[in-house]
Amino acid sequence: MVDVATLEKRPPSTIALLEEMERAYKDLPMEAIVKQDILRQGIHFLPEAFQVIGEYKSKDYFIFSFDHIPLADLKDGADTKAPEEIKIQGGYFDLLKTVISTRNNPHSPYKMKSVEGIPTLFLGDISIGQAEYPPIPSWYKHKTKNGKFPGEIAPVIEWGYLLYLTVFRNCQYFGKDEECAYCDINHNYRQQKGAGRPYTGVKDVEDILEVLSWVDQEDQVAKVYTITGGSVLTSLKKKNEVDFYLQYPEAIEKAFPKRWMGKLVAQAFEKEDCRKFKDAGIEIYHPNYEVWDKQLFEKICPGKASWIGWDTWIRRVVDSAEVFGPDKVIPNFVGGVELSEPWGFKTVKEAIDSTKQGLDFFMNKGIVPRFTAWCPEPYTTLGQQAGPPLVYFCELLRAWKETFEKYNLPTPPGYGEPGPGKAVFSVSAFMDVIGYSGRN
Structure with a gap:
């Protein structure tokens, strides 16, 4: 039996720690345990690692x-x-x-x-495994009529599976009284612009359609797009939130009907607005x-708590299942943030x-939450704290898997x-544990 109380002291990652987790959590694949540890610790890339x-x-x-550190300090x-x-x-x-x-951490x-x-x-002197880096899709070589690169407009992640359309790269929950305490969307925008990188704040529908036309012609790996x-x-641009975000799937599905599965990551909307999407x-x-x-929601998500409220948010999540179907409603939570200082457990x-x-x-209602492993980013309200111990993520994966199977x-x-x-x-191991039957 793992000694959770001792492991809560956040010992450094070692082979011995991973071996202890391997013995204690035989119901979890070792791939998931190692993945969560790397996500919580980040990776230090030596210069030689880029010479591939x-x-x-x-x-x-x-x-x-x-x-784990500012872009300027990498x-x-x-x-x-x-x-x-x-x-x-x-x-x-x-x-x-x-x-x-990849979460950079020197x-x-x-x-x-x-x-x-x-x-x-x-990890130390021991190899955890040989690594591959993701390939560049052929359509990444093009440039839009407006001079934009595809990776700026419709970047692909999850080893080519997901087109990630962050159509608004800021958030109107602003400042410590409103921003989610773990979130660096506004700070990331500022540091990308500060570094002189092209980083479009509000993406033009036509730019997205142009890039997707190349994906449609040249790519067979991407299966899904996310609008967020x-x-x-x-x-924003003289539109309310629903109308602003609605314009993107309307245009995409008109141009490329059912070419990819469409996903929306947004606030919890009422049923009538969900039906529009x-x-x-x-x-x-x-x-x-x-x-x-x-x-904790009220402390960690002050803007969401004051503008919408926890009770209304949860009710809307449940209500949205009537529109999309419960298996198509997949709300995320930030795994580990409930242990954050100073408010957490x-x-x-x-x-x-x-x-x-x-x-x-x-x-119990057929809705399956997923989670992102919390990364303590330096410019957020929660700042550069240690983050949860590995045993937390093992317990979380076990709880998720057991409830899912229940x-x-x-x-x-x-x-x-x-x-x-x-x-x-790639940002948590919840998909890695599905269907795993355990080991001796």
Whole structure:
């Protein structure tokens, strides 16, 4: 039995710690355990790790920074050469291919080196696995009539599976009294612009359609698009929030009917507004509730709490299932933020007990929440704190998997294949644990 209380002291990642988790959580694939540890710690890319044969897709910073330090402080090429994701396999635990989002952290114990010209991830002196970097789609070589690069307009993630359309790269929840305490969408926009990078704040519909025309002609890997961005509280481009976001799926589905599965990540809307998106062609709805505990929601998501409120938000999530179908409503929560200082729970057990209540509440209704592993980004209200221990993420994956199996729910659509060695969702391991039967 794992000693959760001792592990809560956040020991550094070591092979011994991973071995302890391997023994304690036999119901979880080792790929998921290692993936969560790398996500919580980030990766230190040594300069040699960028000297690979052939081109690869670097980070597009598609919505958040997902880095542990400011962009300006990243050295040795990590600010421009770090891959969007890595795919590791083999190594000490003989991992199946595992896709993991890149989170730059020069202080991470996980170091990407080069062994005979092959990127290889190390923990201490031990190889965790050889790494691949994602390929660059052929359509990334084009440029729009307005001079925009595809990676700025319609970046692809999840190893080519998902087109991520952040159509509004700011949020009108602004400042510490309104911004979600873990979120750096506004800060990321400022630092990208400060670095002199092209980073379009509000994306033009025609630019998106132009890029998607190349995807339509040249790409067979991308299966899904996500429309998302910051919240609109008043108006944007003379449109309210619903009308602003609605214009994108309407245009995409008119030009490319049912070519890709459409997903929307936005605020929790009332049923009549949800129907507008369903009628426009959106199939999957992500009204992210972020953290289950009501008091923490009010502290960590002050803008959402004051403008909409926890009770209304949760009711709207449930109501939206009547429009899209419960299996098509997949609200995200930020895994680990319920342990954040200064407002969070003091123990892993308290945090997991709370989050399990939310999982059971939704899954009992056929709604399957998913989670993103919290990355403490430096410019956010929560800042550069240590983040949760690995045992928390193992307990969370176990709770998610057990609840999912308790209600015999279908695999969430729009995420690709489930299971170790197959999952492409890169910012948590919830898809990696689906269907895993355990080990001796």
